Structures are given as C-alpha cells and as structure tokens.
Amino acid sequence: MGPVTVPSWASSDAARRSMQSNRSRDTAPELALRHHLHARRLRYRVAYPPIPSLRRTADIAFTRARVAVFVDGCFWHGCPEHYRAPTLNAEYWAPKVARNQARDTDTTAQLRAAGWTVLRYWEHEDPWTVADMVEAVVRGKADLRRTAQPDRISIRCPGG
Template sequence: MSKQKSRNTRIEMELRKALFARGLRYRVHRRPVKGVRREADVVFGPAKVAVFVDGCFWHGCPEHATWPKNNADFWRTKIETNRRRDLDTDARLADAGWLAVRVWEHEAVEAAAARVHEIVLDRRPG
C-alpha cells in the first residue's frame, strides 16, 4: 500500500488543469483551517472552498465501491473509518465557514471542473 499514490494522482492533475484553464487559481495540498489536521487537494482561499478528490475504493463510492474478500473485516473498517472522517472533515470546515466539495475519481473531469468553478464563483467575496 505504500506504493499507492496519495498526491498528484491522474484525476487530481486533470482536475487542476481543467480548473486552471477556466481561469481559477488555487493552492494544492493545504490545510484550509488551522488546527484541523485535514489536507484538501485543491484550496480556494478567498472563496473558502476546499476540494477533495476521493478514490472510489478508499472512500467507499456508492457506485463503484467493492468489498475485498481477503481480510474483509480490516478493509470494511478501514473504508468506513475513511467515510466517517470525510463527514467529520466536512462538518469541521463548515463550522469554520468553508465548503468542502467532494469529487469522485470516476467523475468526468470537465463536469467536476464546471461544478467546482460555479461553486467558487458563487462564493467569491465582493
């Protein structure tokens, strides 16, 4: 598992490229809120939008999640813990005035970029 890429994955890079092409500027792999040890994949500071690109396996995608047969209890616990942490992260960010946006790895990049673009524009100050 140590060889599993957790940063700069293909979908993450494609999403960032699409967002940049739409004129959005952002920070990558940042903690949006001090004191909350959760790192977003793409952060739009002034708009207070944090984008998380979630892998279908690791975050239990409702469409594509699979439950391994080998070491099943371990994997079910691991994935369900990830889901709970995602919900907790979203709540903590919301309490601090941020919006967490979740993009699944199976989503079409252009559709995800359009959704994020619209959200960021709606939340920009001024």
C-alpha cells in the same frame, strides 16, 4: 537489543509494497481536475490544510473564496457505485473504509462550521463537469463577496 518487528496489516509483502506506493496527492483524477481548473484561470492551493490544527488537507483549496475541494477515490472512500469490498484481509478493509467515511463526514462538518464551502467528488466523475461545478461555486462566491457581507453568504453546492 535488536529492532522491534511489528506485524504488518497487509496480507502479503507484495500487497504491503503496493499499498505503500499509492499516492495521497497528485492522483490522475486530481491532476485532470487541476488541469481543467487552471485552464479556466482559476488559481488554487494543493494539499492545503484549511484548518491547520485539524491535520487534514483539501486536495484543492481556493483560500479567498474559502472553497475546499476533495476528489475521493472510489475504493478508499467506499463509492456506492464502484466500491467492491476485498475478499483478502476483509476484517481489515471493512473498518478501514468505514473510518475513512467517518473522517470525511467529520472533515466536511468541521470545515463548514469554520465557514468553508466543501465540495466532494468521486474519482470517476468527469473532470470537465466537476470543473464546471467548482468554477461556478468559486466564481459565484467571489462575486457575492464583492456585493454582500461575507457572514451572510450561504451557498448550497452539488456534491458537497
């Protein structure tokens, strides 16, 4: 008996190859943000699972401060400013992006319930500005942890 062939979700072989080559980590916006954070002497983990049983990874995680940073792609996560629904294979893409958005919401809720601060940014946002906000939250939480009881820390973050 030969190999079982499963029909592809892609509209063509070229589209399938293109989609398979998309990175899930180390994207240009993520690398730019990491560069700016590292230059500020902030140290972090990359593609880190804050809750290992959840099977989802934060793009950047500050484990001591319990801050998870996500850099969401405009296409994949349905940016209200830049997302344009594809015309080819639209019956696949509309539910796919909706599932991604639902997973993002669920991930954020679960991480917050576990005591993490979640920061989400779009790939088009200026990496310097994002790095400023991330640094303020991470350093602010670190300062608060030295002076307050950790269970009393509550920080509201922009974009999160």
